[in-house]
Amino acid sequence: MFELSTQDRQAFTLFLQDLVRTPSLSCQEKVIAERLAAEMGAVGFDEVWTDRIGNVVGRIGPGTGPRLLYNGHMDTVGVGDPAAWTRDPFGAEIENGVLYGRGSADMKGPLASLVYGAKALIDSGVKLAGDLYVVGVVQEEPCEGYAMRVLVEEEGIRPDWVVLAEPTNLQVSRGHRGRMELQVTVRGRSSHASMPELGENAIYGAARIIFSLELLADMLAEDPFLGKGTLAVTRIENTAGSKNVIPDSCTFVIDRRLTLGETEAKALAEVEGVIARENVRAEVRLAEFEYTSYAGYFCHGVEHYPAWVVPENHALVETTVRAVREVVGRRPAIGKWDFSTDGAYTMGIAGIPTVGVGPGEETQAHTADECIRLADCFTAAQIYAQLAVRLLGEG
């Protein structure tokens, strides 16, 4: 059931090629948003609109009953080093059934599968007993969850379930670690570098804290399912009037991955403990971000994205596993993602049951020669149609 026809496969492929050929860096999703909205209208969604931050929302269903939301982000990371690519990152070339290009796996292929899954439902004549929303989300890459927060809290679209189409190679994902970006600022006192004893070198203070953090990193909490929390210093900068002046401040960035049970407060307290033990004049704080979406919405917040897990025996996980099995003929593996997703908000903050299933391999995300198998995209579309019927029921 819901298998894409030859004609639909051709239309899908052209649509996905269009998406890949349309660059869509975060905060620059205007053109791809228009393309997505046009396709949703063409395949017969009941309603298609763009919300205040620029998410494209398509809805099919009676306008009452439970709400199921399918999520796919429209933005991609940059190309990186062009020399690392052997294909045109915006060429959408197809070879042996594999489509190449930036965003093909993360996650324009999955996004196209959501749209064509909905088309398969519409064409089948099945009447859902609740509403299916397919949402093309903005700015997932820099601040995952933010645009979903706007949709849920400001636009009032609060679903009963969220399915993330991020790549899982058609397996089922039920969580991932969280992340935080921390900023440590070390204070010193400048003096002429020929008389360092008169100053206080902020770099030396930072070095003591950093060595201590390296030791702390080995002792972080571990969750049997999500694995270990991690900590890495990823950037360091200092201020000094010139190269012959003792630096009076030094700032460094910590990338902190949070496993289950590691809260913002706990992660901050650990670093504060290190600073106190090393007896360095320094403070740690959560980094902040500011962006303006392509639609002109001003976004600001802190760099904290919680870990989340949905229990393996949750009805949403079981129903998703069943829908995949019904389509592909075998039970999918149930696992987790290594990267972070919009689930950081939907399950991590809002507590909306969230699960992931998508075509494409997680390891393809953000790489040169990123690619996806078209056959897997077609299968995913079928799974999305099947899952919507299983979750919402027929009315």
Ligand SMILES: [Zn+2]
């Ligand atoms: Zn992604």
